[in-house]
Amino acid sequence: MPCHWTKDGDGNPVMIPECYGGANDPEHCTCNIAGSELDKLREELREAYERIERMRLATHRQNERYLQVFNANRNLRARIAELEAQPAQ
Numbered sequence: 745m746p747c748h749w750t751k752d753g754d755g756n757p758v759m760i761p762e763c764y765g766g767a768n769d770p771e772h773c774t775c776n777i778a779g780s781e782l783d784k785l786r787e788e789l790r791e792a793y794e795r796i797e798r799m800r801l802a803t804h805r806q807n808e809r810y811l812q813v814f815n816a817n818r819n820l821r822a823r824i825a826e827l828e829a830q831p832a833q
């Protein structure tokens with residue numbers, strides 16, 4: 745049986761080595777099967793990092809928007825206080 749991937753009890757991918765290269769490092773497997781699985785996992789990892797980056801940017805934009813609304817509300821409250829302090833006409 746060539747090197748192959750399985751999951752541990754926590755669902756993390758674990759390589760079961762069957763060749764000398766794979767025993768040292770999954771990237772050095774010479775079975776030519778684990779490599780494709782490793783490439784697939786690398787692609788999934790790359791996509792996950794892209795998702796994280798998109799979520800980070802979205803969070804940043806939300807924070808910017810929140811700050812704009814917060815400042816607008818603060819200015820409105822200050823203007824209301826000014827108007828309420830004026831004597832009635």
Ligand SMILES: [Zn+2]
Pocket residue numbers: 746747761762763764765766773774775776778
């Ligand atoms: Zn191998």
